[in-house]
Amino acid sequence: MPPTNDIPRHIAIIMDGNGRWANARGLPRRDGHRAGAESVRNAVETCRQLDVDFLTLYAFSSENWKRPQKEIDALMKLLERFLREKLPELLQQNVRFQTIGKLDMLPGKCRQQIHKAETDTRNNTGLTLILALSYGSREEITDAARALATRAAAGEIDPADIDTDLFSRHLYTANTPDPDLLIRTSGELRISNFLLWQISYSEIVISPKYWPDFRDADLRAAVDEYARRHRRFGTV
Numbered sequence: 001m002p003p004t005n006d007i008p009r010h011i012a013i014i015m016d017g018n019g020r021w022a023n024a025r026g027l028p029r030r031d032g033h034r035a036g037a038e039s040v041r042n043a044v045e046t047c048r049q050l051d052v053d054f055l056t057l058y059a060f061s062s063e064n065w066k067r068p069q070k071e072i073d074a075l076m077k078l079l080e081r082f083l084r085e086k087l088p089e090l091l092q093q094n095v096r097f098q099t100i101g102k103l104d105m106l107p108g109k110c111r112q113q114i115h116k117a118e119t120d121t122r123n124n125t126g127l128t129l130i131l132a133l134s135y136g137s138r139e140e141i142t143d144a145a146r147a148l149a150t151r152a153a154a155g156e157i158d159p160a161d162i163d164t165d166l167f168s169r170h171l172y173t174a175n176t177p178d179p180d181l182l183i184r185t186s187g188e189l190r191i192s193n194f195l196l197w198q199i200s201y202s203e204i205v206i207s208p209k210y211w212p213d214f215r216d217a218d219l220r221a222a223v224d225e226y227a228r229r230h231r232r233f234g235t236v
């Protein structure tokens with residue numbers, strides 16, 4: 001059933017504009033990413049206050065591996081430090097931490113930190129924070145198709161039984177409801193390979209602000225806009 005209240009159960013955010021934020025200040029791009037980490041902290045806090053159940057943040061795409069190695073290294077270092085420093089807070093806030101994406105591409109140190117954060121918070125019952133890391137939606141859909149084909153070839157499932165429900169259950173997001181609200185910052189009007197399947201009926205809000213400037217009031221304004229929308233899901 002579609003949610004009927006005004007608070008989205010699941011918010012997904014394409015956190016964009018860190019580089020331009022830094023550039024506008026004559027700073028290196030990595031300073032933009034650092035400032036963006038503060039906005040992540042902020043978004044988690046606001047979602048907790050609003051009683052949102054799931055927050056998915058697009059932190060690093062499959063395509064972001066094509067960036068200069070120096071920037072990738074800085075991002076990975078930042079990610080590892082963020083998780084290390086943030087873990088006590090996540091535990092104290094009853095946040096459950098999860099990830100989606102091709103994690104085996106990440107440096108070992110990052111993977112260890114991710115594994116620890118996921119394990120230590122797995123029994124928390126508050127907000128579920130999902131970081132999309134080395135994530136690409138086309139890759140995710142291809143992986144699901146391969147998994148289903150493998151199961152069919154092994155005789156475990158009948159190809160005739162493959163429907164949208166079964167397909168969904170083979171995506172990285174198998175246990176997560178689809179996003180109700182998708183936000184992209186920095187004014188770009190594109191999806192950039194994010195949750196293509198899952199956002200079929202999400203409400204989209206584009207903010208002109210760069211991600212490091214996107215804070216509590218901006219997220220609340222996006223949720224207010226969501227509440228004013230009339231979701232029809234194809235009906236009249």
Ligand code: IPE
Nearest residue numbers: 015016017018019020021059
């Ligand atoms: C978003 O900011 C963070 C990542 C994609 C890792 P960008 O780094 O894309 O910043 P812009 O879009 O170049 O300003």
Ligand code: IPE
Nearest residue numbers: 014015016058059060061192
């Ligand atoms: C999308 O931002 C990916 C993340 C926010 C992690 P990009 O900056 O990589 O997207 P494009 O290149 O503008 O489409």
Ligand code: MG
Nearest residue numbers: 016017018019
């Ligand atoms: Mg960008």
